Amino acid sequence: xxxxxxxxxxxxxxxxxxxxxxxxxxxxxxxxxxxxxxxxxxxxxxxxxxxxxxxxxxxxxxxxxxxxxxxxxxxxxxxxxxxxxxxxxxxxxxxxxxxxxxxxxxxxxxxxxxxxxxxxxxxxxxxxxxxxxxxxxxxxxxxxxxxxxxxxxxxxxxxxxxxxxxxxxxxxxxxxxxxxxxxxxxxxxxxxxxxxxxxxxxxxxxxxxxxxxxxxxxxxxxxxxxxxxxxxxxxxxxxxxxxxxxxxxxxxxxxxxxxxxxxxxxxxxxxxxxxxxxxxxxxxxxxxxxxxxxxxxxxxxxxx
Numbered sequence: 090x091x092x093x094x095x096x097x098x099x100x101x102x103x104x105x106x107x108x109x110x111x112x113x114x115x116x117x118x119x120x121x122x123x124x125x126x127x128x129x130x131x132x133x134x135x136x137x138x139x140x141x142x143x144x145x146x147x148x149x150x151x152x153x154x155x156x157x158x159x160x161x162x163x164x165x166x167x168x169x170x171x172x173x174x175x176x177x178x179x180x181x182x183x184x185x186x187x188x189x190x191x192x193x194x195x196x197x198x199x200x201x202x203x204x205x206x207x208x209x210x211x212x213x214x215x216x217x218x219x220x221x222x223x224x225x226x227x228x229x230x231x232x233x234x235x236x237x238x239x240x241x242x243x244x245x246x247x248x249x250x251x252x253x254x255x256x257x258x259x260x261x262x263x264x265x266x267x268x269x270x271x272x273x274x275x276x277x278x279x280x281x282x283x284x285x286x287x288x289x290x291x292x293x294x295x296x297x298x299x300x301x302x303x304x305x306x307x308x309x310x311x312x313x314x315x316x317x318x319x320x321x322x323x324x325x326x327x328x329x330x331x332x333x334x335x336x337x338x339x340x341x342x343x344x345x346x347x348x349x350x351x352x353x354x355x356x357x358x359x360x361x362x363x364x365x366x367x368x369x370x371x372x373x374x375x376x377x378x379x380x381x382x383x384x385x386x387x388x389x390x391x392x393x
Contacts, residue, residue: 095227099167106160107181107220113153114212120146121206129285146205147195153212154188161185168227173243174234176381180219183247184212190251200290200298204258211254238320246313250373252306253345257370259299260363267292267360296359299366300352307345314342333384337376344369 124142161181165172172178191208195201230239266286289295317338318328329335348365351357357365 096167097227100227103160103163106156110153110156111216113149114209117146117149117209128288157185174230177219177223184215186247187251187254203289204262207258242316245309249306249309252302253370256299256302260366263295263363341372
């Protein structure tokens with residue numbers, strides 16, 4: 090590691106690309122919001138514009154993701170390693186992975202286009218937190234992280250998080266579509282929301298899609314747990330030590346295992362299933378933000 094050349098200047102250029110991607114993600118968010126508003130309108134001309142705004146939202150989402158990818162690559166070059174050494178790097182890489190997985194999934198599953206607003210919104214929030222709260226200057230990895238298991242363990246964890254995020258977005262769409270107060274209300278604004286949610290895929294379709302994304306995420310998270318234990322044995326000569334991060338990784342695994350078990354054997358479906366999916370993703374966010382910032386342990390690598 091002594092011959093590694095670090096470049097804070099290049100990292101700042103990377104940061105500029107992240108800011109640019111945030112600006113374009115904002116346009117994607119606004120276009121998606123306008124698309125949904127057009128679908129909720131009773132005006133035929135407004136509904137006709139929905140296709141245009143949908144295409145615009147997709148274009149901005151792709152453009153923003155390309156800019157983000159350049160920013161992530163430049164950060165990797167600036168630190169001469171994979172950009173997964175702290176919360177800032179994990180956040181920008183995770184956001185990129187979520188966007189890419191969503192765009193790829195959108196090719197094969199057209200129905201998920203309705204949660205594009207949530208994906209671009211989540212990207213904005215995450216990148217905003219990363220660039221303002223989590224940013225750290227370039228630095229070499231601590232000895233425990235200087236291992237090829239970093240690439241294996243963290244890459245799979247990032248992928249799992251991406252699938253959990255899309256599943257959570259689909260669960261939110263399901264809960265909005267099936268909200269009783271929306272369906273029964275006589276207020277004009279709420280009726281517009283009802284028309285909007287009525288344009289979403291069928292209830293059972295949203296539920297199945299969320300379930301499938303969660304299955305893939307769970308498989309990847311299981312591998313994350315196993316790979317983490319193997320890496321821990323290599324680094325600290327024990328597979329499990331009840332470290333805070335280890336415990337929360339297992340809690341997340343348990344929540345999603347319970348979600349899948351309840352769906353498969355207990356007949357849990359509908360709103361209970363959707364809420365359990367959201368609880369699982371909330372645990373993922375808690376593990377990333379709160380555990381890294383406010384708990385101590387061998388796995389806490391916030392860099393702050």
